[in-house]
Amino acid sequence: MPTRHVINASVSPKGSLETLSQREVHQLSAAGSGSVYELFRQCALAILNTGARIDNAKTILDAYRDFEVRIHQQDRGVRLELLNAPADAFVDGEMIASTREMLFSALRDIVYTANELDNQRIDLSTSQGITDYVFHLLRNARTLRPGVEPKIVVCWGGHSISTEEYKYTKRVGHELGLRSLDVCTGCGPGVMKGPMKGATIGHAKQRMHGGRYLGLTEPGIIAAEAPNPIVNELVILPDIEKRLEAFVRVGHGIIIFPGGVGTAEEFLYLLGILMHPDNQGLPFPVVLTGPKSATPYLQQLHEFVGATLGEAAQRRYQIIINDPAEVARLMAQGLKEVKQFRRERNDAFHFNWLLKIDEGFQRPFDPTHDNMAGLKLSRALPPHELAANLRRAFSGIVAGNVKEKGVRLIEQHGPYEIHGDSAVMGPLDELLQAFVQQHRMKLPGGAAYAPCYRVATAAMA
Numbered sequence: 001m002p003t004r005h006v007i008n009a010s011v012s013p014k015g016s017l018e019t020l021s022q023r024e025v026h027q028l029s030a031a032g033s034g035s036v037y038e039l040f041r042q043c044a045l046a047i048l049n050t051g052a053r054i055d056n057a058k059t060i061l062d063a064y065r066d067f068e069v070r071i072h073q074q075d076r077g078v079r080l081e082l083l084n085a086p087a088d089a090f091v092d093g094e095m096i097a098s099t100r101e102m103l104f105s106a107l108r109d110i111v112y113t114a115n116e117l118d119n120q121r122i123d124l125s126t127s128q129g130i131t132d133y134v135f136h137l138l139r140n141a142r143t144l145r146p147g148v149e150p151k152i153v154v155c156w157g158g159h160s161i162s163t164e165e166y167k168y169t170k171r172v173g174h175e176l177g178l179r180s181l182d183v184c185t186g187c188g189p190g191v192m193k194g195p196m197k198g199a200t201i202g203h204a205k206q207r208m209h210g211g212r213y214l215g216l217t218e219p220g221i222i223a224a225e226a227p228n229p230i231v232n233e234l235v236i237l238p239d240i241e242k243r244l245e246a247f248v249r250v251g252h253g254i255i256i257f258p259g260g261v262g263t264a265e266e267f268l269y270l271l272g273i274l275m276h277p278d279n280q281g282l283p284f285p286v287v288l289t290g291p292k293s294a295t296p297y298l299q300q301l302h303e304f305v306g307a308t309l310g311e312a313a314q315r316r317y318q319i320i321i322n323d324p325a326e327v328a329r330l331m332a333q334g335l336k337e338v339k340q341f342r343r344e345r346n347d348a349f350h351f352n353w354l355l356k357i358d359e360g361f362q363r364p365f366d367p368t369h370d371n372m373a374g375l376k377l378s379r380a381l382p383p384h385e386l387a388a389n390l391r392r393a394f395s396g397i398v399a400g401n402v403k404e405k406g407v408r409l410i411e412q413h414g415p416y417e418i419h420g421d422s423a424v425m426g427p428l429d430e431l432l433q434a435f436v437q438q439h440r441m442k443l444p445g446g447a448a449y450a451p452c453y454r455v456a457t458a459a460m461a
Contacts, residue, residue, distance in 0.1 A: 005087035006064075011095050012079045013104040036114050039219055041069050043106040043236060046222040048082075048089040050099060050229055071107075078107070098229045105141070105234040112140050113238050127359045134237070134245050135351055141235045143214065143250060144350045150338045152214065153331055154184045154251035156266045157191025158259030158440060159225050165258050168291040168324070169194030172255065175328035177202020177211070181335070184251055186243075187215020187234060188225025191257045196230040214250070218243045220403045239364045240395060244269050249352045252338050253285035253331050256317075258294045260440035261401070264301065264431070265394035269361060271309060272387030274316045278356035283341050285334025286317035289327050300434050307427040308390065309383045360388045367396030367406055369413050372453075377420025377428070386424070393418055393428070400452030401441065416453045429455040 045067055070081040080103070089099045116122055116133065123129035138144050153176055157169065173183060173195030183199045185192035196213045203211040215231035218240055227234055237243040247254075248270065256267055274284060288298050298319055305313050320327050339349070347354045365371065375389050396416055399406025410416070420428070432455065435441050441449045 157257030173198025
């Protein structure tokens, strides 16, 4: 960890946050609901570290243990007092504008989540209730814009990728921007930054104002993937499952770039949903793409899907190698089909209500050692259910790699054990080994990757 430079400062929102009540301020104070305060403190610290090349939540939290946030209610609104804050978030004593916007976005979302869970207006015990919650949180964040034609392209991929892969994501983003399409990502570095950066140039060339660079994240991963400064709309969902649902509800098409286990998790989540019988015939363009050097990665991911979920899953996406313009053209054409489909069925452009998402994809998965070992990974399961469990397995590996709780569990109890029949575990082990060999599980600046998992093959089911 480099030498720390810290600063004390006082900041106020720029018309982006309504006045908080005394109860809400109390919730966020260290003397009030400690868990809510600590959650906001963690997210605030990650945002203030935007641009830092640190991909481990525990490292950041340990380095700034004396960082404090004090929330003050004033007649004019809210003021945040920051103590021992990372100095890189300031220029000549003034907080960078994008950092300030994201800081108060985090405050907005955490206050909203705490209040919604407290007042129980939404029933989170049902699938529809969870979807309603995601809708209300996005609406509260002013993310949903009725009447705007479908043009939000979600880009998924790794936060730690090669220079060539990063440049390719910028080229794809540039082509999307030239077609006046907006970009939504997980808001961090790597693939989450490149398409946004490229799109800004494409939008500028088209003299397009108001381009949207939407970042969706969650507290458990925000420190590992601190928001990049291009994000102009930040939303913090309470857990990974609601974050993933937000992606597929607000996005109109998805591009998947090279990545590691986090990308595989997202990809399997998406395939599991699209393979549900109720979603047959629902248009949702999906493209896997990368530069020529990423061909082995894309092919291996494609083969893994075929070996575990079958050809039907492979037909839900297209693979395009080293052709950014074709990726953008295909996506633009797919969005026209989405628009026509939703218009015919009177579905909203801004929120995909017709998409069926089973509760199994919505319930938060706690990656304890027992839960990881208890996952059912068998070809005997319906493909969309197997996809859900594979997604959980990858989610646990992500937690063990970068999330504070997961990292600490691995330190205390050793690697996770993942069990399943050989028809699934063989391809899974091959894919994970390939990720390690291609350095897709190695964090920048860290030591050689030590697996946080062990694949245990059982007899064929």
